[in-house]
Structure formats: structure tokens, C-alpha cells
Amino acid sequence: xxxxxxxxxxxxxxxxxxxxxxxxxxxxxxxxxxxxxxxxxxxxxxxxxxxxxxxxxxxxxxxxxxxxxxxxxxxxxxxxxxxxxxxxxxxxxxxxxxxxxxxxxxxxxxxxxxxxxxxxxxxxxxxxxxxxxxxxxxxxxxxxxxxxxxxxxxxxxxxxxxxxxxxxxxxxxxxxxxxxxxxxxxxxxxxxxxxxxxxxxxxxxxxxxxxxxxxxxxxxxxxxxxxxxxxxxxxxxxxxxxxxxxxxxxxxxxxxxxxxxxxxxxxxxxxxxxxxxxxxxxxxxxxxxxxxx
Numbered sequence: 001x002x003x004x005x006x007x008x009x010x011x012x013x014x015x016x017x018x019x020x021x022x023x024x025x026x027x028x029x030x031x032x033x034x035x036x037x038x039x040x041x042x043x044x045x046x047x048x049x050x051x052x053x054x055x056x057x058x059x060x061x062x063x064x065x066x067x068x069x070x071x072x073x074x075x076x077x078x079x080x081x082x083x084x085x086x087x088x089x090x091x092x093x094x095x096x097x098x099x100x101x102x103x104x105x106x107x108x109x110x111x112x113x114x115x116x117x118x119x120x121x122x123x124x125x126x127x128x129x130x131x132x133x134x135x136x137x138x139x140x141x142x143x144x145x146x147x148x149x150x151x152x153x154x155x156x157x158x159x160x161x162x163x164x165x166x167x168x169x170x171x172x173x174x175x176x177x178x179x180x181x182x183x184x185x186x187x188x189x190x191x192x193x194x195x196x197x198x199x200x201x202x203x204x205x206x207x208x209x210x211x212x213x214x215x216x217x218x219x220x221x222x223x224x225x226x227x228x229x230x231x232x233x234x235x236x237x238x239x240x241x242x243x244x245x246x247x248x249x250x251x252x253x254x255x256x257x258x259x260x261x262x263x264x265x266x267x268x269x270x271x272x273x274x275x276x277x278x279x280x281x282x283x284x285x286x287x288x289x290x291x292x293x
Contacts, residue, residue: 005283009052016051019069020076027122037107037115038122042080044098047293049216049284050075053189056284057205060276061197070126071140071192077123078148079185081116082157088112091161092238120148140195147188156181165243174250175214182220183213201274208270208281215263215288221246222256227292264289 024042029035051072058068087094087102088109095105104112127141146152159177163169190209194202224239225248239246247256267285271278 005280005287008056008280009284009287012052012055013048015055015065016048016069016072016076020073023073023126029118033107033111034114034118037103037111038118040106041084041097041103041115042076042119044100046098047291048076049288050079050185050189053186053209053212053281053284054193056280057190058193058196060274060278060281061193061200063193063196067196068193070130071144071196074123074126075144075185075189077119077126078144078153081119081123082148082153084112084116084119086157091157092242094238123148136196136198140192143192143195144188147184152180152184153182156184160244163245166245169245169250171250174245174247177245178214178217179210182217183210186210186213186216201276204270204274208267211263211266211270212285212288215260215267215285218247218256218260218263219288219291221248222253222260223292224248225253260289 020042024039027035027038029038054068054072054075055065058065083097084103086092087097088104095102097103102112103115107115124145127144130137130141148154156177156179159173160181163173163177166173187206187209190205190212191202194200194205221239224236224246227236238244239249247259251259264285268282271281271285
């Protein structure tokens with residue numbers, strides 16, 4: 001991990017928070033409750049890891065942060081909408097998110113659904129607006145839309161629900177869930193700056209995002225068993241209670257921990273082949289491997 005990793009991460013996250021506030025201030029709805037509920041979940045905090053990845057890769061490739069920002073905001077809106085819906089009683093049924101009551105516990109299930117819908121549609125409006133700026137922006141916007149849709153995150157979430165309690169589920173099924181439910185948005189975060197830069201290191205960054213996404217979900221599975229609510233800000237032990245297909249249920253806890261090291265090594269090898277300053281991304285791999293929340 002680079003010496004100033006924490007400082008740099010904080011710099012990226014704080015920069016994003018400032019830019020995010022500008023976009024949130026533009027949201028004004030009737031009824032006002034809709035905008036309030038949207039902003040509630042977006043401003044609960046979180047790691048902002050997807051925007052951080054975008055800015056870090058953008059810096060490595062020489063892309064101005066102002067160019068990255070609309071895509072980063074759209075990505076965070078999409079991620080947040082997915083969390084709102086994920087917490088619903090009909091999905092993972094979690095009363096807490098980031099240490100605070102989930103959206104549906106504050107605003108009711110119906111309004112929570114609409115808040116998620118509002119964030120998704122606002123994200124797509126932002127991405128559509130970027131399409132007027134040139135072919136690279138069109139390709140970047142489409143990449144995010146595809147990653148979030150029925151061939152990406154939504155498909156992964158559907159598979160996750162479909163295989164609850166499935167005793168016959170295998171590694172291929174788990175990999176499909178990992179790839180789509182979690183990795184696709186992280187792949188997009190790592191790849192969109194490359195698209196905006198004309199495809200520089202596209203293949204390497206796409207595979208890096210995939211491996212990092214798998215690593216992120218793997219640590220999430222482990223934290224559901226070993227994590228602390230006070231740090232995670234959400235309930236633990238739910239995967240086992242709901243019969244979720246996870247790395248821990250398939251491989252066991254010890255083997256899952258070994259797999260985090262293997263995935264981390266894969267990420268390092270990919271970064272070794274990128275001839276830019278990607279030292280922060282090396283530190284990010286360590287951060288994901290060792291995270292407690």
C-alpha cells in the first residue's frame with residue numbers, strides 16, 4: 001500500500017462529495033418527499049469506492065476530473081438505487097444501511113421503490129446528457145447502462161434471489177452472481193475512464209475491475225459472517241439465515257479467506273502490465289482485501 005493511500009482516498013472521496021452536492025442541489029421534486037427520500041439514501045455516506053476508482057483511473061490516464069464527474073455521479077445514483085431496493089422486505093429485508101434506518105423504514109416501502117426509481121432515471125438522464133459530447137461519451141454512457149441492466153447488475157440480483165436455498169448451486173452459478181451483481185459496476189468504474197481516453201489500457205482495466213469486483217463481493221460474504229454491525233452499518237448473518245449462495249456457503253470460511261489473497265494477486269499482476277502511475281490502485285486492492293466495512 002502506498003504511503004499516502006488514506007490521504008489520497010480521502011481526497012478523491014471529498015472531491016466527489018463536493019461535486020455530488022452540486023448535482024443533488026439541482027433535484028427539486030413535487031411531491032417534495034420524493035426528492036427528500038432520494039437524497040436521504042445518497043447522503044448516508046458510504047465508501048464511494050466506485051467514484052474513487054473512476055477518479056483514480058482517470059488521473060492515471062490523464063482525464064480531467066470534471067469530465068469524469070457526471071459518470072461518477074450517475075454511477076453512485078445507480079449504486080444507491082440498488083441498495084434501496086436491495087433492503088426492501090421483498091428482497092434482502094434489511095432495516096439498516098450505513099448505520100441508519102433503511103429508506104423503506106423511514107419513508108415506507110412504496111416511497112422507497114419510487115426513490116430508487118427516481119435515482120435510476122436521474123442517472124440515465126445524466127448519461128443521456130453526456131452523449132451530446134462525442135462518441136467516447138456515448139460509449140462510456142452505454143457501458144454503464146449495460147453494466148446496470150438486465151445483462152448486468154439486475155441479472156445478478158435476480159440470480160441471487162433465484163438461488164436462495166438452492167442446494168445444487170455450484171461455482172459457475174456463484175461466479176455468475178459475483179460477475180453481474182457486484183463486479184459489473186466496478187468493471188464500469190475502472191473502464192469508463194479508458195473509454196473516455198480512447199481505449200487506453202481498456203482490456204487490462206476491464207479485467208482489473210472484474211477481479212476487484214469479485215474480491216469486493218468475496219470480502220462482503222466473509223464480513224457477513226465475521227463482521228461487526230457497528231462498523232458495517234448493516235445486519236450480519238443474513239446470508240446464512242436466507243440460504244444465500246455465497247463463497248462461505250460454497251467453500252467454507254477459511255478457503256474463502258485464501259481466495260481473497262489469490263484474487264488480490266490477480267489484481268496486482270494486471271496492474272503490473274499498466275505503464276501509468278497506478279500506485280493508488282495497488283493500495284486500493286489492499287484496502288478491499290482488508291476492509292472491515
